[in-house]
Amino acid sequence: xxxxxxxxxxxxxxxxxxxxxDRRHRDREKLTLLExxxxxxxxxxxxxxxxxxxxxxxxxxxxxxxxxxxxxxxKGVRVRELAPHLLEKVSYRDRPEGLLAIAGMKTHTLDxxxxxxxxxxxxxxxVEKPGNLGSMLRSAxxxxxxxxxxxxxxxxxxxxxxxxxSTGALFSVPLAETDxxxxxxxxxxxxxxxxxxxxxxxxxxxxxxxxxGVALAVGAEQTGLTDFWMDGADMKVVIPMLGKIxxxxxxxxxxxxxxxxxxxxxxxxxxxxx
Numbered sequence: 001x002x003x004x005x006x007x008x009x010x011x012x013x014x015x016x017x018x019x020x021x022d023r024r025h026r027d028r029e030k031l032t033l034l035e036x037x038x039x040x041x042x043x044x045x046x047x048x049x050x051x052x053x054x055x056x057x058x059x060x061x062x063x064x065x066x067x068x069x070x071x072x073x074x075k076g077v078r079v080r081e082l083a084p085h086l087l088e089k090v091s092y093r094d095r096p097e098g099l100l101a102i103a104g105m106k107t108h109t110l111d112x113x114x115x116x117x118x119x120x121x122x123x124x125x126x127v128e129k130p131g132n133l134g135s136m137l138r139s140a141x142x143x144x145x146x147x148x149x150x151x152x153x154x155x156x157x158x159x160x161x162x163x164x165x166s167t168g169a170l171f172s173v174p175l176a177e178t179d180x181x182x183x184x185x186x187x188x189x190x191x192x193x194x195x196x197x198x199x200x201x202x203x204x205x206x207x208x209x210x211x212x213g214v215a216l217a218v219g220a221e222q223t224g225l226t227d228f229w230m231d232g233a234d235m236k237v238v239i240p241m242l243g244k245i246x247x248x249x250x251x252x253x254x255x256x257x258x259x260x261x262x263x264x265x266x267x268x269x270x271x272x273x274x
Contacts, residue, residue, distance in 0.1 A: 001069075003055075003079050003081045004081065005080070005081045005082075005083070006054075006080055006082050006083065006086060013054070013080065014082070014089070014090065017033070017090040017100070017102075020102065021092070021160075023159065026105070026156065026158060030104060030105045031102055031103065031105065032102075032103055033103075033160045034048075034050070034101045034102075035092055035093060035096070035097065035099065035163075035164065036093075036097045036099060037061070037065060037068065037099055038167050038168050040053070040068060040099055040101050041068060042168030042169075042171050042172065043101070043103055043168060043171050044068075044072070046171035048104070048171055049103060049104040050077045050102070051103070052077065052080070053072050053079045053099070053100070053101040053102075054079075054080055054081070054082045054087065054100045055069060055079070055080075055082065055098055055100070056082050056098045057081070057098065058084045058098065059088075059096045059098030060097070060098045061097055065098065072101075077101075082100075108150075108157075108175040108176050108177050109176055109177075109178070110149070110176045111176075112147075112174055112176055113146070113175075113176050114147060114174055116213065117191065119147070119213050120143065120145050120146050120210075120213075120214060120216075120261050121145065121146055121147050121148070121149060121187070121215040122136065122140050122145055122148045122216050122218070122254065122258065123148075123149045123151060123183060123194070123215045123217040123218070124136060124148065124150050125154075125180065125220065125229060126152045126153070126154035126219065126226075127154050127220060127221065127250060128155050130156075130161035131162075131165045132249065133150075133157065133162050133166075133251075134163065134165020134166035134169075135165050136218075136251050136254045136255075137162070137165075137166040137173055138169045139251070139254055140169065141169035143258045143261070143262045145173060147173070148173050148175050148176070149175075149178065149183045149215070150178070151179060151180045151183050154220060157175070184229075184232055191213060192213045192214065192215050193214045193234040193235065194233045194234050195208065195210070195214055195215065195233060195234070195235045195236075195257070196217045196233035196236050196237075197216075197217075197218065197225075197236075197253060197257065198225070198236050198237075199238055199246065200238075201236040203235070203238065204237065204238060204239075204240060205237040205239050205256070205260055208235050210265075211264050211265055214235075216254070216257045216258065217229045218250050218253060220250075239257075
């Protein structure tokens with residue numbers, strides 16, 4: 001299949017891609033950029049609406065890219081080739097993979113979160129760094145978490161760096177964006193206990209009962225959870241710190257807590273889901 005080749009930085013499509021690197025334009029147009037084979041594949045798999053796709057064969061890492069492009073074109077996605085220097089101009093990555101797409105943003109509400117009496121939920125309050133948020137979503141997908149609730153928005157979930165760090169898990173995990181009060185009310189209504197990690201307690205996270213329906217609450221990188229969640233928590237646990245540093249990166253702490261919950265519930269056999 002032959003695709004149109006764009007060679008000029010003055011092309012309207014290239015200018016549009018550059019604009020979408022800015023959050024204000026993404027929010028205004030409700031569009032975001034997806035970059036990389038895994039990200040595009042997972043976006044397609046989980047029903048994201050892709051409107052345009054751009055590629056540069058010189059940057060491809062394997063042989064699966066052209067079948068993906070042909071599949072997208074067959075679905076009505078406009079596919080065009082970019083000259084290598086243009087792909088590098090619009091890419092977020094130091095080492096581009098040669099694939100970039102424009103996708104429509106979805107709205108994520110508490111109605112999108114499944115209700116499970118023994119569910120495993122993650123509550124993230126005002127997490128600011130895209131890399132951390134993406135890693136947390138990736139960990140949530142890895143343990144097959146029931147849902148992720150993002151409170152008091154700290155970063156743009158459709159920031160391309162969130163999508164990249166999540167390796168596309170943004171599309172697979174049930175997700176909601178809301179305020180603290182609404183999240184707390186939803187958890188209380190559905191009898192989900194709230195766990196908060198803090199250095200100011202004696203209960204080790206491995207000793208807490210995480211086999212019930214539980215929401216693991218984590219907070220901003222610099223300040224941690226606010227008093228709203230600390231005061232409302234049903235359980236407070238500590239992750240022991242044995243060295244000189246007094247806290248873990250929020251994404252690392254999240255992964256430990258999620259996997260401890262899965263350990264207590266019984267790890268699935270290879271090939272099965274939790």
